[in-house]
Amino acid sequence: MSESAQSRPTSRRERLKREREERILEAAATVFARKGFHQATIRDIAELADVADGTIYNYFDSKFGLLIGIMARIAELERLPGELVQALQGDARESFVTAFQERMGRIERGQEMLQAVLPEVLVNPDLRVQFYQQYVLRISTLLEQYLRAQIELGHIKPVNVPLTVRMVQSMLVGLIVLRILGDDPLRSEWADVPEVLATLVFDGLKPSGME
Amino acid sequence: MSESAQSRPTSRRERLKREREERILEAAATVFARKGFHQATIRDIAELADVADGTIYNYFDSKFGLLIGIMARIAELERLPGELVQALQGDARESFVTAFQERMGRIERGQEMLQAVLPEVLVNPDLRVQFYQQYVLRISTLLEQYLRAQIELGHIKPVNVPLTVRMVQSMLVGLIVLRILGDDPLRSEWADVPEVLATLVFDGLKPSGME
């Protein structure tokens, strides 16, 4: 009852709960990434998170709920729009590189979660829609606006905007997939990807003087 | 029943067997694509193929064997190397477009099988290796050789060859994924993809006179 007995009794518990939830989610991501959603058992996750099976259900509704939780974490880490807009100010090519660097970093950090979620996204219609909207459509819209503006300004030549944007998105998604597949160059030279990607997308492969 | 009753008893039987195996494999691809490998049941497949559950095991070792079977069918449809080499003769840009058209067609036709196989490929280490080698590495090697040659010839400017090739591969893989995710432009404007892709990769987005 006395206020001095415990300084913010809830805050300590709260913190412990948050940490535990975090631990469970991370364990889930790791196990899902390693064995796939369906091969992964709740037991696996519980053991890795060092909790009892039942404890997981104090934090998540179901095994599927863990997947949703991971998706939410990914979305949280994204907050793309603002930053992307930011990154795309100024010189077109330069901002491309910056934006891609950002992106590559996120992909690298989120690789495990993406690997955990992506196979199931390809399979589950609900996840599919959610992932597509959060991860693809949101960026598509932005990129399309940006591309149109740049074309207007003459910084970029006229192209089929929606398809071109899809190509770029495809590359990003494809890079994730190829990394998951264990492609070696993509792992060892990951840092160089943004520059190569910008060159490809922006300048093309055609030699400079060859107009 | 007597051996003389039919001119070539085995060959007819053989054909029936082939057809049945084919039917089962197609059913498997359809069901896997629709529900995912783990949600799909042998019963589902048996019903769609109009055979009994047990019959499937006369043709395939296991449920997983069906997946392997589908992978094999994809590989069979590929026979890339030769054709790719063929396609890449002559003018660089032109052969790019031709090659991509080829590829887009294959992707479209093989979509169901790819959708059936891809999620599990991302999850199963063995499949991963097999898919990576058959579907990525084989082409990577070819493209790398080609790219180097073109650079040598001055038709293409000097770039980081392995990464550049990965970018192109990523795009192809990413296109598959985005189609699976149900992206609308990619479905409705699929025919235009090769040209846009070639423009992007070959010419870049930079306006012509802007060197």
Add this chain to the structure above:
Amino acid sequence: MSESAQSRPTSRRERLKREREERILEAAATVFARKGFHQATIRDIAELADVADGTIYNYFDSKFGLLIGIMARIAELERLPGELVQALQGDARESFVTAFQERMGRIERGQEMLQAVLPEVLVNPDLRVQFYQQYVLRISTLLEQYLRAQIELGHIKPVNVPLTVRMVQSMLVGLIVLRILGDDPLRSEWADVPEVLATLVFDGLKPSGME
């Protein structure tokens, strides 16, 4: 293929299936009666029926389905209406005794199934309605008609018909419950119950000359 190879191939299988279903249902009734629906495990039932756990699900939808199955068997054994009507022809008291004898026999034979089902009937609203209608209401309606007719004829004195019928039904239901509770006299002197019951209901306890 030859017709003489197996005489009615289906009928043998059919028979085996019937027998197996029967065995499972009996096992379920026994186990439910012994341990109660919720304490009973599918394993228990499977072992008693000498089948594998999964086999049960080839015959019944769920554990609850077994209960429904037992209820259906009880209803099947009943076919009350016709027989009751039959029994109640002729002298009132005599037909009472006959009808009750019939009933007591059925209760005795169906004891295990009733014991399996009754506790859950008291607890599950759906079962409650079904049991009430099949086991109580159907008979109530008949008895009410009969009673009214007998009153009309002056064979029975005017009484509150619905409630009186409920009393009789209560007694029947109560007898089942008391038997389940293990009451000794009801087990050892079961054969005398109909006569005593008829005396009680028909003549009352008042001494003969005491009007």
Add this chain to the structure above:
Amino acid sequence: MSESAQSRPTSRRERLKREREERILEAAATVFARKGFHQATIRDIAELADVADGTIYNYFDSKFGLLIGIMARIAELERLPGELVQALQGDARESFVTAFQERMGRIERGQEMLQAVLPEVLVNPDLRVQFYQQYVLRISTLLEQYLRAQIELGHIKPVNVPLTVRMVQSMLVGLIVLRILGDDPLRSEWADVPEVLATLVFDGLKPSGME
């Protein structure tokens, strides 16, 4: 906190404890009656009693202990013997009606607790014995004595005493069951039951002049 601060610190606490125990027991009876013992969860009961899950275990040993507690409460409310003896003095028929009225009232008031306990009583051997002795045997013995005495006195005609008593008990138990089953006449005309019951048991259905 100091012992002198409150005149009778324990007695107040005692009262609070009693009230809480009472609240828990009532909540348990309600939930058990509503969902059945096995479907009911400690959480359900805790919520209805407005206490934490763990608190319940400060008052009762286990979930089963709650059932025992309810049984004890029923027995407490009974105190039959004395009152029954009292009620059965004087005119036979009149005392029957009085006794039954008493009983009906108790059944009505105790309905929830009976509904909570009865299904499990039918299933659990220990409860079965306890319930049988407290609720059936105790009264049986009394009624048998009474019946024998009345027969001796010529107020009641000679009958099979144990079985006759069982019939009456069956009716009482059966009335409870039929009420649980939701029988409408028994609910709406409950007040008339004692009279009808007495008529049936005492006078029988035979018309007055029909000896």
Add this chain to the structure above:
DNA sequence: TATGAATGAGGGTTCATTCAT
């Protein structure tokens, strides 16, 4: 003493695979 999160045993159910017919 009250709390409510952690625990983990337990069980219904699914379904790939086998095998007698």
Add this chain to the structure above:
DNA sequence: TATGAATGAACCCTCATTCAT
């Protein structure tokens, strides 16, 4: 060879109970 019923291992989830705060 085709059938489809039988098998039983495997797993998600529930929830009574415990116990640190």
